[in-house]
Amino acid sequence: MNGIVQYFTDIFKAVRSLWKGMRVTGSYFVRPGEIVTQQYPENRKELQMFDRFKGEVIMIHDEENFHRCNACGICQMNCPNGSIEIISEMVPNEEGKPERTIDKHIYHLSMCTFCGLCVKSCPSNALAFGQGFEHAVFDRHKLTKVLNQPGSRIKKKPKAPKPAAGTEKPNSANS
Amino acid sequence: MKEVELNEIIASKEDGKYIINIGPQHPSTHGVLRFVVSLKGETLEYLIPHCGYIHRGIEKMCENLTYPQIIHLTDRMDYLSAHMNNEAVSLCVENALGIEVPERVKVIRTILSELQRIASHQLWWAAFGMDIGGLTCFFYGLRDREKVLDIFEESFGSRLLHSFICPGGLMQDIHPDFQKRVKEFIAYFRKKLPEYDQLLTGNVIFEQRTKGLGILTKAEAIDYGVTGPSGRASGFSCDIRKKHPYSAYDRVEFREILANEGDTYSRYKVRIEEMWESMNIIEQLIDQIPEGSFTAPMKAIIKVPEGEYTQRVETARGELAVYLVSTGDKNPYRMRFRTPNFSNLFVMNHLSAGAKIADLIAISGSLDLVIPDIDR
Amino acid sequence: MSFIYDFSSATQAIDQWLKANLSPTGAFVAELALVGLTILLAYAVIGLYLVYAERKVCAFMQNRVGPNRVGKWGLLQTMADLIKLLMKELIPIRKSDKLLFNVAPYLVIIASFLGIAAIPFAKGLHAIDFNIGVFYIMAVSSIGVIGILLAGWSSNSKYSLIGAMRSGAQVVSYELSVGLALLSVVIFSGSMQLSTIVESQANGWWILKGHLPAMISFVIFLIASTAEINRGPFDLAEAESELTAGFHTEYSGIRFAFFFLAEYMNMFIVAAMAATVFLGGWMPFHLGNLEAFNRVMDFIPPVVWFFGKTIFIIYLIMWFKWTFPRLRIDQLLTLEWKYLLPLNLLNTVVIAFLVLMGWYFK
Numbered sequence: 057m058n059g060i061v062q063y064f065t066d067i068f069k070a071v072r073s074l075w076k077g078m079r080v081t082g083s084y085f086v087r088p089g090e091i092v093t094q095q096y097p098e099n100r101k102e103l104q105m106f107d108r109f110k111g112e113v114i115m116i117h118d119e120e121n122f123h124r125c126n127a128c129g130i131c132q133m134n135c136p137n138g139s140i141e142i143i144s145e146m147v148p149n150e151e152g153k154p155e156r157t158i159d160k161h162i163y164h165l166s167m168c169t170f171c172g173l174c175v176k177s178c179p180s181n182a183l184a185f186g187q188g189f190e191h192a193v194f195d196r197h198k199l200t201k202v203l204n205q206p207g208s209r210i211k212k213k214p215k216a217p218k219p220a221a222g223t224e225k226p227n228s229a230n231s
Numbered sequence: 232m233k234e235v236e237l238n239e240i241i242a243s244k245e246d247g248k249y250i251i252n253i254g255p256q257h258p259s260t261h262g263v264l265r266f267v268v269s270l271k272g273e274t275l276e277y278l279i280p281h282c283g284y285i286h287r288g289i290e291k292m293c294e295n296l297t298y299p300q301i302i303h304l305t306d307r308m309d310y311l312s313a314h315m316n317n318e319a320v321s322l323c324v325e326n327a328l329g330i331e332v333p334e335r336v337k338v339i340r341t342i343l344s345e346l347q348r349i350a351s352h353q354l355w356w357a358a359f360g361m362d363i364g365g366l367t368c369f370f371y372g373l374r375d376r377e378k379v380l381d382i383f384e385e386s387f388g389s390r391l392l393h394s395f396i397c398p399g400g401l402m403q404d405i406h407p408d409f410q411k412r413v414k415e416f417i418a419y420f421r422k423k424l425p426e427y428d429q430l431l432t433g434n435v436i437f438e439q440r441t442k443g444l445g446i447l448t449k450a451e452a453i454d455y456g457v458t459g460p461s462g463r464a465s466g467f468s469c470d471i472r473k474k475h476p477y478s479a480y481d482r483v484e485f486r487e488i489l490a491n492e493g494d495t496y497s498r499y500k501v502r503i504e505e506m507w508e509s510m511n512i513i514e515q516l517i518d519q520i521p522e523g524s525f526t527a528p529m530k531a532i533i534k535v536p537e538g539e540y541t542q543r544v545e546t547a548r549g550e551l552a553v554y555l556v557s558t559g560d561k562n563p564y565r566m567r568f569r570t571p572n573f574s575n576l577f578v579m580n581h582l583s584a585g586a587k588i589a590d591l592i593a594i595s596g597s598l599d600l601v602i603p604d605i606d607r
Numbered sequence: 608m609s610f611i612y613d614f615s616s617a618t619q620a621i622d623q624w625l626k627a628n629l630s631p632t633g634a635f636v637a638e639l640a641l642v643g644l645t646i647l648l649a650y651a652v653i654g655l656y657l658v659y660a661e662r663k664v665c666a667f668m669q670n671r672v673g674p675n676r677v678g679k680w681g682l683l684q685t686m687a688d689l690i691k692l693l694m695k696e697l698i699p700i701r702k703s704d705k706l707l708f709n710v711a712p713y714l715v716i717i718a719s720f721l722g723i724a725a726i727p728f729a730k731g732l733h734a735i736d737f738n739i740g741v742f743y744i745m746a747v748s749s750i751g752v753i754g755i756l757l758a759g760w761s762s763n764s765k766y767s768l769i770g771a772m773r774s775g776a777q778v779v780s781y782e783l784s785v786g787l788a789l790l791s792v793v794i795f796s797g798s799m800q801l802s803t804i805v806e807s808q809a810n811g812w813w814i815l816k817g818h819l820p821a822m823i824s825f826v827i828f829l830i831a832s833t834a835e836i837n838r839g840p841f842d843l844a845e846a847e848s849e850l851t852a853g854f855h856t857e858y859s860g861i862r863f864a865f866f867f868l869a870e871y872m873n874m875f876i877v878a879a880m881a882a883t884v885f886l887g888g889w890m891p892f893h894l895g896n897l898e899a900f901n902r903v904m905d906f907i908p909p910v911v912w913f914f915g916k917t918i919f920i921i922y923l924i925m926w927f928k929w930t931f932p933r934l935r936i937d938q939l940l941t942l943e944w945k946y947l948l949p950l951n952l953l954n955t956v957v958i959a960f961l962v963l964m965g966w967y968f969k
Contacts, residue, residue: 070435081668110388136300171303171394259848364933370669589935
């Protein structure tokens, strides 16, 4: 007799446990407000990435097309995968002495692992992370970018005092 | 248990026995892991795990990189415990240099590790539910994990591979909203976690599928070196956070979750309980982040003094040990990672002997394997 | 508009018109073609929209929106999928049994096609009204498993074979429970003819008239038929996480679409059977002698009643699938042989006794 009671209580308990689970899914079915999906291409206008989002490495340029990179090469040294190549040239300055200036700051987005060491180690805070994330291209050579904009020059004076590393950097438009 | 070569199995094929490859491309191996399985009908005779499909030579690569650069490689071992991996190397280098990191860093590191543990367990729950056949679990798990990833993204800019903890402290300070968002998440997740129980834990089908399946005794867990929640489910008290506290674990109250059965169900229960416990740890610390610098003063080029150093941390999957040999250069002479998944994987043959194919999937799901961590 | 309530006048009008304009043989052929085309069209549309419904239902249960790109609310999504599948290459499998490999999807789809012929959609909207309708549907629904077994055997893949063997064991076992559960209503109504069964529910559905035993039969029928059509939580034949796709791992293109469509149509047939046998089919909800209430209920057309009930049961089956984890093969057989079958046999005896004593609502 005990066996039979056990048999039926087992069935009852099983059905109750199944009903518990069905209540969860059923309750979500009737609450479409809980939907978490974001409609990506439609919400492109409103889509705001976080300030610190590491989309790509960019070089900060101000409105007059000045950057702060003095071609020291520390970012290139710190990059673990060789995503950064610096091509510098010697240009005579006002005093006539040759001075190293950046010709091309080449950044291979395809090799970048976004470790953040270049941005952190840059002594003149010339680099930052941009928020652009739509990097899909049909030709991977397009992922090799030159970060200094054409015609841009180094901002000389006043020499910006180096803020504590890692603090928020002003975000300029994506290069 | 005995070592069987693949050729031997094929040669000794008897009637009704056959060999089947589960993986390297299979929905339930969660990566490129391959099990060569010998079956009789649907019953499993033995299983040989083949790893190395995603071997990238991280240990060798470390020998050519500086210490800050190594951090970003450790992310890519156990990508679901990126913070803990970063922390392991950072702590090892800091110990070698004899640096005391600021209190703020210690507390933040602990909070991040626990958040990461929750996120990892959420993904595990999602994937385990899917392995067992409950597809809805996958979406609930990922839905809640998304909240943690948003916190991560706000503070460090990346969701999965953060490279945020570096030798000396942190890459940058946490976001001003960090504390608020973590508290919001804890409140949210305390409401959602009981749903996990309603959907799976008490479910009669789930209990039938997992109870008494793949039993690992305490002695076997120690023999195989199974650590983390999988080991603790067998009663093997192996929580590095308790045994060798690092960061701020010595100042928080928490329970080491232990179970005695050692079956798939108790491995499941231990992880669910760990999520509750992690939330308790975070709640203790979140209001007590001391002010201060987010990094200890470090030299531009870190040179670890000559010698051998080791550091253990508890990742979401078990014990990660870092062994570092330095010749006083800026690169390590040798870097060795004792990753938890590698040891956890090799109990598979022992656990799944005599089980069905469906059980094999449940067992490998309950061990919570992350394949890049196995191969490194 | 009266034909919405009774299709027999409309069908008779078509029949007479054809007979007046064509020779008797021509009229017969024309009628066959007409019925065949109608069913084919209904089959495709219902099948495709069931796929869409499932994707939407599971999406809402999982806090997603589901298909929403093709057409309004993604209504054309499954059409687009079908076109894609039609254009895909049919990959030939080396060392497969070519003949069986090609025949298997057709066997599966023909089995479900045969089943739909006997379902009474509304009064007079009934392709063929066998006097052994219940028996016929039971019989043709078992043909499908042959297709599945052949598919698994002929694809020369171990995953497929395991899936097919599981499916064979599963369908053979669960057919017993499906049959016995249907038998309970056959005992109540004293007929195997589906139209008679529906007519016998004019004063109340069998699930209500037969009280507890009928409800138990209904639940058993739901569980067993879910298992018979290889749907979650009993989808061991496909078992995505274990066998990648089970018996149709090796199929591609439209052959795969046949399996896929047949699965959904089987679900429809099962739901339609449950609705017809237990919930009164197209019969409106009547309560004994409450004339006014019955009149209001009669106002809703029978087609709406039929599809309403069917959709409700389809929703139940989907709800099961998207909530529960999958069973293991031995547990599946345990459930059938140790729980459902004994319960069902006992239930059948109880029902026979009730009918004998007249202890049910007549």
